[in-house]
Amino acid sequence: MSTTEIGGPSWRARLRALTPNTRRVLYAWAAAVAVIAIGSLFNPDFATWSSLRVMLVVASFIGFVAAGQMLVVLVGGIDLSIPWVLNGAAIVLTTTSLGQTGRTGLALALALGLGAVIGFANGMGVAWLGVPAVVMTLGMNGVMQGLTLGLSKGLTCASCASYAPKPLREVFVDKVFGVPAQLLLWAGVALLLTVLLTLTTFGRRVYAVGVSPRGAYLSGVSVRGVTVALYTLSGVFAAIAGIALVAYGGQPSLGLGDPYLFESIAAVVVGGVSILGGRGHYVGVVAGSLTLVAVVTFLQAQRVPEYGRSIIYGLVILAILLTYGREKSNA
């Protein structure tokens, strides 16, 4: 960020002295600030609190899925099953609660449990059976899609027209101290993940596995255990995103999760997490999610047609990757 330049020539040295992890978070926030700054040049209202609040709410959905995606990317994996785990969890939530307040707890438990079970299965396939992550999670996405469509009869089942339970919807519509409750949830997730990854033994092991699985194994880390745990968490986060989306919108739809596959990967990478594993923080991914939403919001505000948004979106991601997403040859 430009403010650090005041320190004279030492800021560059200070930047280099940081671990690559910390540096990447800085880059990610710099990118977010840059996009919002450019946006407010064109449209002064762009950076107001009300506009930012809307962007943050939209970004939070990406933030939830990206949380799970980041965890598996940190160990060099990828989760392609996010779209239909998300969609499945959303439909489980409404069809089991039938919109009744009394069933909220049960429905939440079932939706989250579904995410955990699928994530666990992914992790077992990758860590114990040695199936490549792309294949395992891609197959699982198909399985979930088929089950979701089949069991809900293409979302035409009797209970499929149900809404999310009222208390849940209120959480997502209400505001606490002027802040949408959903943002508080996101902040909670961010705090939780940051603590998990930086302050716990588990977090330290995650980075070690991500940088060098062999080295981690030789240091006594249970590489398989860590991997299974991360995929399970990814499933849970996909379910959380599904719950959040359906609580926000009231009713689930088919294909609800489809956009979130590529957006989760993009948010993770724009957030400074290395796709090769072992590097990155969730604080950066928050910035990455915000950047993606800010780009789209800005283009919508400028009345750029859909095709233009898509093109520019791709170009912006490429530009960001060229700035700090290159593969370093020396590990």
Next chain:
Amino acid sequence: MVLTEKSEMQVMAIEASGVDRAFGGVQALRGASFAARPAEIHALAGENGAGKSTLIKVLCGVITADRGKVEIFGQQVRRVVEPAARRGLGVATAFQELSLIPDLTVAENLLLHSPPRGRLGLVRRGRLVPEAEAILHRYGVDYIDSRLTAAELSVAHRQVVELVRVLATEPRVLILDEPTAALPDKQVEWLSGHMRRLRDAGTCVIFTSHRWREIEALADRVTVMRNGTHVATRENLSEAEAVTLMSGRTFEGTYPDVTTIATGETALRVSDLRGGRLQGVSFSMRQGEILGVGGLAGQGQRDLFLTLFGAQRAAAGNLEVGGFPVTLRRPRDAIRAGLGIAYVPEDRKAEGLFLPLSIRDNIALATLARRSSGGLVSRGREAQAVASLVGQLRIGAGRSTSQAVGNLSGGNQQKVLMARWLLTDAQVLLLFDVTRGVDAATKRDIFDLIAQLAAQGKAILFYSSETEEIAHLCHRVLVLREGRVAVELDGPVRDAERIVAASLKEVPGA
């Protein structure tokens, strides 16, 4: 170099001058220069980490120098010239970390650049094997099946194919990086013959070797490197002179005193250990003892260390740590077993360190659970433990412990790795070639540390690719041969030749 001077002299076959090259925070070459004439065999000598391999990679164009220039037959090559272009200049290189393509067959590897082609320029796949066999035959290595993939070959055979690949280009400059490290004696002779033949035909042959015997027998001239720079180029160089030049010091007095014999309790007892190359290894070591493991390369030393650490399954055998039998299924078992076992590997990057992570995270990794409650790491206790070790081992000259380990020099990286395992309080330390690629000063620090640890009562199993180090540092030396303990020598042996002699005895075909 001034032009007039050059015209008086013979044109050099290949020449590098003022070459700098850094990797991350490590300066591998500083102002290195090197020149070799046509029709000579030129050895490149130096300790591990002196920059030989890096210089070779710069010479053949695989990596670019940060500064400096390279000339081939008086013709300066541009800053970035792909190896393909240098092939056109008649430069061929066999690399230490082999450059065969694992999934291609031997035939495809040999003929990758000029496969047999038929009409329409298409590769005649049916001709690949016969042509490859003709090449293998021409170089007298018919015993290699050209239909196997490179990954299926033994290390020695892979090395032979790699050598045939470069020999077959009939180069004007032939560069061989540690060509004999993986070769049995018979193939070493085979290679020497070809090197001499090419030299006599006018080729400039450059090679590196850590066996002085070979340098003495083959080289017309020797260039010595130290700390990434050129030290001397001589026609006649005795081993003693070479050692002095390479290390920049004389050997006497560089090792700590290990004459007192350890009398502690038995720390580790191994009986009839089998698995991998191990054919039944038995020994025991006491607390406070430094036990050396010697022998020629590939006699099962690595398997022994990995098995004792639980990173490789034992096929049979019993293990007692501190008097209690243990079964090791994974490294975690070894770390927790009785007195605690620690393994410090030689390949720091692949097996030990996490370069992008901080010094603190690297040191604390194996002992996280001890300084945490409810899964939360206590940063205070961790910082304290790490700081005391960083001070004790003099790691990184006062750098912050939140710096990435990748920014440290090789020697400091090795110390970080040692620190991780010291923090575990393991009483049995398995040190596998820990001084590889470490500068002389750090080596001295590490030797002192090892002696100090032994004095504190730790049992240390020590292997080094430098037999000299085993000879001087160990209370006792086990010489491994074909997966068994062949000889046990009381130490300090001092004379490395005794270990080498014991390694060679009764080896069939030697």
Next chain:
Amino acid sequence: MPDRLRRLLSGPASLGYAVLTATAVTYLLVYTTNLGHLPTSFDYLSILNTTLPLVFVAIGQSLVVITGGIDLSVGGIVAFCVAVTATRVHGSGLTPFAWLLAILALGTACGAVNGVIVARARIAPILTTLATLSIFSGLALWVLPVPGGSIPSGVRMVLTNPTVPTGLIWLSLAVLGWLVLRRTRFGMRVYAVGSDETSAVAIGVPAARIKIAVYALSGLCSALAAVFYVSTTTAGDANAGGPFILTSIASVVVGGVAFSGGRGSALGAMAGAVALTLVIDVIFFAGIDPLYQSLFQGLFLVVAVLLGTGAALIARARRGAL
């Protein structure tokens, strides 16, 4: 001859062939038990014509995967080329065919862009193609904002004739194209780069150029797929490319191409693509609710890979025992 047969069966594409054979047998069984007679030539032709686009994309995808990469932008390139085909290829005589050539060049150029970014800018393939997917999809929407367009029946008769198996000719040409490619020095180098890029560079293989060419070829394959897609559906849709991303990856996986690079064959991927298409027919004739279609495709994918790794493990154990 048995030696050659054994090589075929133990070759990199064997998994694809095995899976295809199993699926084809299941298809025949399910079809005849349901309808009481063997499939007619009409059935075969319809399978052939619906499977052709995926076959082409799978060839391109397998080339990229053999170099150790992945191409998510196939969806975007297919969509873009579908849009251009459906809106620009009309008229009669030679004009439409000239346009078809231009579209193939367009696809190749799109692929080359991926290649340059991956090889020269050193951005991970999955990220590069994720970004260009968005760009190419945008271009598709720009050309064809709403589904529509058409294709002259003359072109259709040549590409995917509904009554004469012209598709068979194109399929054979695709197989032939692969066999020729495999027999070039370029083909050998593609495997070298995928197997161990560092070594390949060290011995002078121009890895960057090889990769650019491979991504360009993948683009060409996507363009071919687009042309055949429009020809079978007779109209265009800017969202037509999406499904090809994951199905082409699935075909490659079922076809036995290793994700670590350096191993596999486009022939296996082609077999995988046909098998994946057949699975849908099996589900249809078995009377299973088509809503469950992706469930079976997903299971199919995972089971095929597990069988592949299982077979490899057994083979290795047997070799080790000898």
